[in-house]
Each structure stands twice: as structure tokens, then as C-alpha cells.
Amino acid sequence: MNTPDLQVTFCGKLFRNPLVLASGILGTQPELLARVAVAGAGAVTTKSLSPHPRAGHPNPSVLKWGPGFINAVGLQNPGVEAGVRLLEETRRLLEAQAPEVHLIASIFAETVEGFARVAERLTAARPDFIEVNVSCPNVAHELGRPFAADPEDAAAVTRAVKNATDLPVIVKLSPNVTDIAVVAQAVEAAGADAIAAINTVAGMVIDVRARRPVLANEEGGLSGPAIKPIAVHAIYEIYRKVSVPILGIGGVTCGEDAIELMMAGATLVGVGSAAYWHGPEMMGILAGQMRAFLRAEGIARVCEVIGAAHRTEEAW
Amino acid sequence: MAVNDNRAEGLPCSTACHVRARIVTVEEENYRTRTFTTDLHWPHARPGQFAMVWLPGVNERPLSLLSHTPVRFTVAAVGPFTRALHHLQPGDALWVRGPYGRGFPITGRYMVMVAGGYGVAPLHFLAQEARQTGCHITVIVGARTRRDVLFVERFTALGVPLLITTDDGSYGRRGTVADALADVIRGSHPVDAVYACGPAPMLEAVNRLCKAARVPAYLSWEGIMRCGMGICGTCARGAWLVCRDGPVAYPEDDSSTSINAGGIASASHTSRLPR
Numbered sequence: 199m200n201t202p203d204l205q206v207t208f209c210g211k212l213f214r215n216p217l218v219l220a221s222g223i224l225g226t227q228p229e230l231l232a233r234v235a236v237a238g239a240g241a242v243t244t245k246s247l248s249p250h251p252r253a254g255h256p257n258p259s260v261l262k263w264g265p266g267f268i269n270a271v272g273l274q275n276p277g278v279e280a281g282v283r284l285l286e287e288t289r290r291l292l293e294a295q296a297p298e299v300h301l302i303a304s305i306f307a308e309t310v311e312g313f314a315r316v317a318e319r320l321t322a323a324r325p326d327f328i329e330v331n332v333s334c335p336n337v338a339h340e341l342g343r344p345f346a347a348d349p350e351d352a353a354a355v356t357r358a359v360k361n362a363t364d365l366p367v368i369v370k371l372s373p374n375v376t377d378i379a380v381v382a383q384a385v386e387a388a389g390a391d392a393i394a395a396i397n398t399v400a401g402m403v404i405d406v407r408a409r410r411p412v413l414a415n416e417e418g419g420l421s422g423p424a425i426k427p428i429a430v431h432a433i434y435e436i437y438r439k440v441s442v443p444i445l446g447i448g449g450v451t452c453g454e455d456a457i458e459l460m461m462a463g464a465t466l467v468g469v470g471s472a473a474y475w476h477g478p479e480m481m482g483i484l485a486g487q488m489r490a491f492l493r494a495e496g497i498a499r500v501c502e503v504i505g506a507a508h509r510t511e512e513a514w
Numbered sequence: 515m516a517v518n519d520n521r522a523e524g525l526p527c528s529t530a531c532h533v534r535a536r537i538v539t540v541e542e543e544n545y546r547t548r549t550f551t552t553d554l555h556w557p558h559a560r561p562g563q564f565a566m567v568w569l570p571g572v573n574e575r576p577l578s579l580l581s582h583t584p585v586r587f588t589v590a591a592v593g594p595f596t597r598a599l600h601h602l603q604p605g606d607a608l609w610v611r612g613p614y615g616r617g618f619p620i621t622g623r624y625m626v627m628v629a630g631g632y633g634v635a636p637l638h639f640l641a642q643e644a645r646q647t648g649c650h651i652t653v654i655v656g657a658r659t660r661r662d663v664l665f666v667e668r669f670t671a672l673g674v675p676l677l678i679t680t681d682d683g684s685y686g687r688r689g690t691v692a693d694a695l696a697d698v699i700r701g702s703h704p705v706d707a708v709y710a711c712g713p714a715p716m717l718e719a720v721n722r723l724c725k726a727a728r729v730p731a732y733l734s735w736e737g738i739m740r741c742g743m744g745i746c747g748t749c750a751r752g753a754w755l756v757c758r759d760g761p762v763a764y765p766e767d768d769s770s771t772s773i774n775a776g777g778i779a780s781a782s783h784t785s786r787l788p789r
Contacts, residue, residue: 258574268531405530414573478753
């Protein structure tokens with residue numbers, strides 16, 4: 199059998215493979231984004247960029263915990279103006295070193311208008327996509343409930359960003375809601391070109407010897423293997439209710455995990471915490487594992503597995 | 515100690531992010547620097563590796579290891595975190611995770627170790643380990659002025675030749691550690707490897723010298739860190755992750771990812787963490 203084909207099409211753009219560096223992981227420097235891209239990513243995502251620079255939360259802010267991680271970085275970023283330079287420099291490096299890899303600009307703001315302003319400003323740097331982070335779970339003390347907690351709020355941000363940019367818009371949703379598919383339907387109706395799910399799962403770890411939460415911010419977001427079934431379920435539910443493509447994210451640490459999220463309905467698969475085990479060169483490793491799975495299962499093209507878990511009756 | 519969780523039976527158990535350690539002794543090194551000995555044993559830790567140390571309610575910071583059995587840290591009180599650490603007494607607790615990072619390799623027969631300021635700790639750890647392999651070691655310790663010079667007694671006790679430099683000549687030779695290193699490299703003994711830890715301008719000077727003389731240099735860099743384990747990217751200098759690729763940069767590192775190749779100059783997006 200020939201080498202299995204990992205190419206997928208997402209929002210009309212061809213990706214060499216479905217693997218996307220998730221926002222918040224290694225997305226701080228152009229050279230680092232390029233390193234992840236060269237090692238085999240289909241796309242890379244910047245750290246979320248906001249209207250003004252943010253220092254983020256004090257340490258401890260990113261911790262290994264049991265079968266995963268908990269973090270409350272608090273959206274540390276250099277602000278939208280430095281963000282433009284980050285995108286332009288990353289674009290320049292990608293064109294030289296990995297021209298087929300797409301660049302996703304993640305954005306965040308405190309207000310609907312702020313989201314539109316950041317989207318408009320960053321559009322000038324020509325990333326391939328804008329990813330709208332309405333779902334950070336660890337800034338509630340400062341900013342209150344995230345926009346993704348309410349379908350109407352998430353839709354309002356989506357509409358504002360769509361009006362501010364001609365780039366395809368991915369809206370990243372929170373699992374910390376009763377029914378994520380309802381939020382997905384609302385942002386689809388508001389014009390979202392794609393949906394990313396899930397952001398981290400709200401959580402807390404208390405050190406029983408220190409008798410206090412370990413994160414300086416107290417609450418944070420869980421990632422890593424601990425949340426993969428939550429991600430798979432969320433993607434499965436969203437896939438049933440919307441027709442725009444899904445960027446599935448949550449707990450992928452190997453090629454078969456990526457296939458699992460695709461079978462739930464994801465076209466693209468975000469990879470983040472896996473860097474702990476595989477390092478910045480993780481994408482080539484995961485792509486190789488995906489190919490090995492497809493070859494062993496006699497599947498010629500990875501796009502055949504998208505949503506495959508929904509077709510159990512046909513398979514019988 | 516009573517078994518208070520499932521661990522002994524191999525069942526799932528509570529998982530903390532840090533290990534609690536107790537301070538056993540505190541030693542004064544100079545007017546602002548102390549060495550803390552803990553009750554923690556990390557026999558697998560290597561010279562040049564670091565721990566993330568958490569003081570609940572204060573902060574969490576990377577600290578180089580001075581030794582692994584027991585784990586010791588040498589810390590200068592220069593900011594809120596390190597001043598809080600200096601308040602700790604024997605019996606007090608601190609929370610630790612690690613060890614993290616890539617440390618120094620022990621390579622060659624003649625090693626020269628260059629320490630600036632409180633960069634002495636990982637190099638003392640390295641000298642102690644390297645001495646057991648029978649290689650020849652020269653140590654160069656430098657500081658601004660006499661009262662900042664650290665570890666003269668500790669290195670002397672190891673029995674390794676020690677050169678001291680101060681910027682103002684108040685102790686040892688007047689000048690920088692790089693001046694002293696240049697003389698050692700020019701000396702009669704061919705140097706197999708140079709190991710350095712200290713402020714960035716010092717490391718850059720050491721690197722330039724070693725490149726010109728074609729001597730392999732192993733340089734330990736500092737970074738502002740969050741995760742300490744290669745996922746957040748906060749400490750990145752260019753493509754190079756101080757916490758995971760380093761903190762020790764090797765001469766054979768690929769030029770595109772190595773801090774030795776000038777990655778530091780492109781670290782334009784790094785910013786300080788909140789205290």
C-alpha cells in the first residue's frame with residue numbers, strides 16, 4: 199500500500215496534515231513557531247494576542263498534574279502591536295522554511311469591540327486564519343465569565359470579528375458549559391467559518407501539605423490526557439449539530455489520539471501538552487504515528503476518518 | 515511513616531504537583547548569599563539541571579542545583595522571591611518540582627569552569643562529579659568586587675586550582691573571568707572543554723573566546739520561566755527553550771536552534787513575569 203495521505207481541506211485551504219500547534223503552547227517567538235512548523239505541523243497558532251500587553255498571572259502558573267497539566271498563565275502576551283511584528287516575522291520564516299504550513303493568529307480581548315479591533319489590526323499581517331479565544335477559563339477574577347459561556351455573547355464576538363476581517367474566522371469554545379453544541383450553533387449562525395473545541399477544562403489542584411491551591415491564580419485550566427474524553431465528546435456533539443469544520447483539541451499525545459478526535463468529527467487536530475513528552479519536534483512524530491495507523495488499517499486517506507465514529511450503523 | 519494513600523498497593527493515589535522538602539541547614543556564603551540544604555534526595559539529577567521551587571503565597575522560581583544528595587541551593591537575596599527564601603530556617607518547608615533541563619556533560623581530560631557571580635553553584639556540582647572521573651580541572655571565579663566573590667573555600671576544599679578575578683582588583687586578579695580564561699586557553703595545557711555559568715554578557719564573552727580558540731563551550735543560560743518543562747514557551751530565546759533544550763547550550767547544537775548561534779539577539783518578544 200502507498201504511503202497514506204494525510205492531507206485535509208479546511209475552510210477551502212489545503213493542509214499537508216491535520217496537526218495544528220494549539221494556542222498557548224510554544225507560540226511566543228517566531229523562531230519557535232517556525233521550529234514546530236518545520237518539524238511537521240500542518241499549521242501553527244500564536245499565543246492569544248490582546249489589545250494591550252498582558253503580564254499574565256504570577257507563578258506557579260503551569261504545572262504537571264497526574265495525567266495532565268493545569269495552567270493559569272493568564273493570557274500573557276506582548277499586545278497587538280508587537281503581535282503584528284510576531285506574525286510578520288513568523289510568516290517570513292515560514293515562507294523560507296515551511297511555506298505549506300498555515301499560520302493562525304489567536305486573539306483575545308476584554309470586550310466585543312476589543313476583539314474586532316485586534317482582528318482588524320492583525321489582518322494587516324495576513325495570517326491564514328483568525329482564531330477567536332472566547333474561552334480562557336483562568337481570567338474570571340479579572341474579567342468575569344468568558345464570552346463562550348453564553349451562546350449570545352459568543353455570537354456577538356463572532357459577528358464583530360467577521361465584520362472586522364476578510365480572513366476565515368475560527369471560534370474556540372469552552373467545555374465549561376452545559377451544552378457546547380448550542381454555543382457552536384450560535385457562533386455558526388453568527389458567521390463563524392470553523393469551530394475550535396475544546397479550550398482547557400476549568401479546574402483546581404490543592405496541595406494538601408501547603409493547604410492551598412497550587413496555582414497563584416487558584417483556578418486554572420486542565421489539559422493533557424486527563425481531558426481527552428471530554429474533548430472527544432464535545433467534538434462528537436458539535437459535529438452532529440453544525441456543518442462548519444471543526445478544529446478538535448484536547449489531550450492528544452499520539453497519532454491514534456489525533457485519529458480519535460477526527461473520528462469524533464474534527465478535520466484538524468490541535469496538539470499542545472504533547473510537547474512535554476515529544477518536545478518541539480512532536481508534529482513529525484505524531485504524523486508518523488497517524489500514517490502507521492492508517493497503513494495498518496488499510497485506510498488510504500486520513501480525510502476518510504473524519505466523523506467516522508458517527509457512521510456505526512453503516513459499518514455494521 | 516504511616517501509609518496514608520493507595521501508593522503502596524499500586525492503586526491510584528493523590529497526585530501533587532510539588533514535593534514538600536524541609537530545610538536542614540542554612541549556611542552564609544556572603545553578605546547576601548546563603549546555601550540551603552534540604553532533606554530531599556535526587557540521585558538522578560545532573561550538574562546544570564534546575565528545580566522549580568515554590569514558596570506558597572510568594573512565587574515559584576527556577577533554582578540551579580548545588581548537589582543532588584541532598585538537594586542544595588545557593589541563593590542570593592536579590593528580589594522578593596529570593597528575599598522570602600532567605601527568611602527560611604532549618605525545619606521550614608519549601609515545595610520543589612524537577613529536576614528539569616539538560617545539564618553539563620562531563621567530557622575531556624582538561625576542563626575549565628568559569629563562574630560569574632552566583633553562577634558558582636552548578637559548576638561546583640559539576641566539579642565535584644567530574645573530579646571523581648579523574649579529569650584535570652581549573653576553576654575561574656569572578657565577581658564585581660571582593661565581597662561578591664563566592665565559593666573560594668568550597669572550591670579550595672575540592673582541591674582544584676582556583677583563579678579569582680574582580681572587576682576592581684580588590685580580590686585576585688583585576689579584570690574579568692574572560693581575561694583569565696584567555697590566559698588559561700593560551701597556556702601550555704590544551705583545554706578540552708570550557709563550562710560557564712553567569713550573567714549573559716559574561717557567557718557571550720566566554721563563547722567568543724572559545725569559538726576563536728576552537729574549544730568546545732558548555733554555557734548555562736538563565737531564563738524567565740513558567741512551566742520549566744518545555745510547553746509554554748515563556749523562556750524561549752528565539753527557537754531555543756532555555757528550560758528544555760538547555761539551560762546548558764552545547765557547542766554542537768544545531769545552529770538554527772542554538773543560543774550559541776545568536777538566538778539571544780532575537781529574543782525580542784520575551785517579557786518579565788509579574789512578581
